[in-house]
Amino acid sequence: MTLLPTRAELDAAATIVYGAMPATPQFSWPLLNEALGTDAWVKHENHTPTGAFKVRGGLVYLAGLLKREPGVSGIISATRGNHGQSLAFAARRHGVKVTIVVPHGNSVEKNAAMRGLGADLIEFGDDFQASREYALSLARKQGLHMVPSYHQDLVAGVASYWMELFHAQPALDTVFVPIGMGSGFAAAIAAREALGLRTRVIGVVSSHAPAYLESFRSGELREAPATTELADGMACRTxxxxxxxxxxxxxxxxxxxxxxxxxxxxxxxxxxxxxxxxGAGAAALAAALRLKHDARVAGCRVGLPLTGANVDAEKIMRVLSEVLP
Structure with missing residues (x-):
């Protein structure tokens, strides 16, 4: 059985996080409320040092790893970008070598950001799963520590932003959480359970990467193609x-x-x-808009994490050039 971090573990993780960054703000925006027809609070994880929520998990994971394995020679992981940035950011603070594997065609600007933070970047495979399998093989060959996409320490670190939001707005009725590999979703649950709240937590996947949705509905692990062109942070095949x-x-x-x-x-x-x-950063809002006439949104206080802002300039210019309905 998977255990969620305890309140004590969440508090300890938050101390690590706040040693490297301040809490991020949450705002209720009038025009956004108008579009949704209800009150919404946006948690601005686009305001972290790496522009995404993942940095919190990386900080806590590296701190724990160095206690468990003080002589670690280096770390390696696979990512579409934000997980890799979080590890590179944390590893640089501790002087640890980091290698990141990304799929071919990955975000140019996320790749540049990871290199800028000191990561040795390798491009391999056509999707995240292929990159992950290659990273595992390199970890065995080179004696590197393979950082998983999901781990208790990652969850505990990420939960610090949910604790901030729930402390600031404890009366939220529903929150929407994008699902990539699941640490963000588990973090929301861990914070809700630790605080004893009754807030609904609704996961959000890309319809072009429905593996978690199909697995949720079927009751068993299901793979599905990941073909999203915009929400790479949710491009999960397995x-x-x-x-x-x-x-x-x-x-x-x-x-x-x-x-x-x-x-x-x-x-x-x-x-x-x-x-x-x-793309993944806007998924929670996309879900709330889809359900704006549903009882879980209409007349409710809604929490929307803007989980990241790391989108290539060319892509964002194409998206913004479209006329807003």
């Missing part, structure tokens, strides 16, 4: 078994949003808040 257990046990629901809906949410975020959101 769910993580531990995080899937959390989703299946605790999710009030899991819904899907298309690239078109995500693009519409990106445009709305910019028009209503003048914040840029990457």
């Amino acid at each position: 769910p993580d078994r531990e995080s899937l257990e959390v989703v299946r046990r605790y999710a009030d629901d899991v819904i899907e949003v298309s690239d078109e809906e995500v693009a519409r949410a990106i445009r709305l975020y910019y028009r209503a808040t003048h914040n840029l959101a990457e």
Whole structure:
């Protein structure tokens, strides 16, 4: 059985996080509320040092790893970008060598950001799963520590932003959480359970990468193609078994949003808040817009994590050039 971090573990993780960054803000934006027809609070994880929520998990994971394995020679992991940036950011603080494997065609600017943080970047495979398998093989050959996409320390670190939001707005009725490999979703659940809240937690996947949705509905792990062109942070082909257990046990629901809906949410975020959101970063808003007439949104107080802003300039210019309906 997968265990969630305890309140004590969440508090200890938060201390590590705040040694490297401040809490991020949450705002309720009038034009966004108008579009949704209800009160929404946006948690601005686009304001972290790496522009995404993942940095919190990387900080806590590296701190724990160095206690468990003080002589670690280096770390390696696979990513579409934000997980890799978080590890590179944390590893640089500790002087640890980091290697990151990304699939071919990965975000040019996320690749540049990882290199800028000191990561040795390798491009391999056509999707995240292929990159992950190659990273595992390199870890064995080179004696590197393979950082997983899902781990208790990652969850505990990421949960610090949910604790911030729930402390600031404890009366939220529903929150939407994008699902990539599941650490963000598990973090929301861990914070909710630690605080004893009754807030609905709804997972969000890309309709072009529905593995977690199909697994949630079927009750067993299902693979599915990941073909999203906009929400690369949710481009999962094979769910993580531990995080899937959390989703299946605790999710009030899991819904899907298309690239078109995500693009519409990106445009709305910019028009209503003048914040840029990457595809996965806007998925929670896309889901809330889809359910705006549903009882879980209409008349409710809604929490929307803007989980990241790391989108290539060329891609964001194409998205923003479309007319907002």
